[in-house]
Amino acid sequence: MGADESAGPAIVVRGLRKSYGHVEAVSGIDLRVPRGEIFAILGPNGAGKTTTLEILEGHLERSGGEVSVLGFDPGRPGRSLRERIGVVLQSASVDPYLTVQETVDLFRAYYPDPLPRETILELVGLSEQQRKLVRRLSGGQQRRLDVAVGLAGNPDLLFLDEPTTGFDPSARRDAWEMIRGLRSLGKTVVLTTHYMEEAEYLADRVAILVSGRIVAEGSVEELVGQGARTTIRFRVEGASPPKHLAAEPAGEEGAYMITTLDATGAVHGLTGWALEAGVELHGLTVAAPSLEDLFLDLAGSPERDGVA
Numbered sequence: 001m002g003a004d005e006s007a008g009p010a011i012v013v014r015g016l017r018k019s020y021g022h023v024e025a026v027s028g029i030d031l032r033v034p035r036g037e038i039f040a041i042l043g044p045n046g047a048g049k050t051t052t053l054e055i056l057e058g059h060l061e062r063s064g065g066e067v068s069v070l071g072f073d074p075g076r077p078g079r080s081l082r083e084r085i086g087v088v089l090q091s092a093s094v095d096p097y098l099t100v101q102e103t104v105d106l107f108r109a110y111y112p113d114p115l116p117r118e119t120i121l122e123l124v125g126l127s128e129q130q131r132k133l134v135r136r137l138s139g140g141q142q143r144r145l146d147v148a149v150g151l152a153g154n155p156d157l158l159f160l161d162e163p164t165t166g167f168d169p170s171a172r173r174d175a176w177e178m179i180r181g182l183r184s185l186g187k188t189v190v191l192t193t194h195y196m197e198e199a200e201y202l203a204d205r206v207a208i209l210v211s212g213r214i215v216a217e218g219s220v221e222e223l224v225g226q227g228a229r230t231t232i233r234f235r236v237e238g239a240s241p242p243k244h245l246a247a248e249p250a251g252e253e254g255a256y257m258i259t260t261l262d263a264t265g266a267v268h269g270l271t272g273w274a275l276e277a278g279v280e281l282h283g284l285t286v287a288a289p290s291l292e293d294l295f296l297d298l299a300g301s302p303e304r305d306g307v308a
């Protein structure tokens with residue numbers, strides 16, 4: 001691998017396709033992930049996230065398109081790429097009867113230039129548990145051990161498939177700090193997630209995958225700035241907002257909601273009407289567009305299990 005390649009992006013994907021028999025799981029996607037970035041792939045169940053990840057990792061053959069990972073084609077497996085990437089699958093299997101440090105050492109032994117065990121344990125926050133048996137770790141600690149195993153070979157690029165699914169909020173925060181720590185070491189991280197806040201908190205850039213296609217890509221700021229709607233909520237007593245405000249009834253009696261691309265104009269129209277008509281706007285809130293709004297707009301079906 002030459003100097004030019006090492007300076008290039010971590011991942012370049014063009015026109016990637018994957019079919020399972022008649023089912024097209026990935027239908028021609030393009031991706032570019034610069035080195036040192038945290039890149040999140042979001043999408044509803046069955047969107048093709050795991051399929052895409054597995055192709056990038058070299059675990060699954062593609063049906064078409066071009067893929068370059070750290071300058072290598074993962075479709076032609078070789079040691080060079082395997083030694084430079086780390087993979088944390090949705091459910092990893094490590095021996096429950098080994099200790100934490102034995103597990104880490106076992107995986108370090110597979111690589112020519114592994115990270116020191118202490119560095120790995122510190123990075124994932126398991127230094128104090130290193131003599132514990134894996135089976136005695138909490139669910140969150142076991143997931144950190146999965147990440148430790150992924151880091152064993154000192155990879156340039158780490159793939160994390162749903163790294164915090166099933167975590168309680170405090171374990172999730174800890175995991176986020178850990179993943180941010182990886183970025184500060186210069187690692188590239190590609191993760192899939194169902195959690196909008198996870199992508200908002202961690203990702204430099206996000207791709208939203210729906211039915212095997214990328215329907216939006218960019219930084220969270222870019223994405224929510226484009227096309228997502230601001231939501232205005234309020235309650236009124238003994239009055240109905242005029243038609244031109246396009247307020248929809250929202251649940252309880254007298255509660256309304258306006259969703260708009262023109263927040264300034266809508267707030268102006270609403271408060272102007274209320275002042276003129278002498279109507280009190282109770283519980284008035286104006287919520288900025290979020291990644292969740294955009295996701296629900298694009299994905300169509302709500303992805304409730306991950307959305308706070």
Ligand code: ATP
Pocket residue numbers: 020023024025043044045046047048049050051052
């Ligand atoms: P989830 O969020 O549920 O993990 P995902 O976005 O990772 O979903 P994939 O697992 O990549 O989605 O699946 C994409 C599509 O391909 C789905 O329709 C799925 O049923 C199908 N699929 C995945 N693996 C296989 C397989 N081995 N054989 C046949 N179809 C498959």
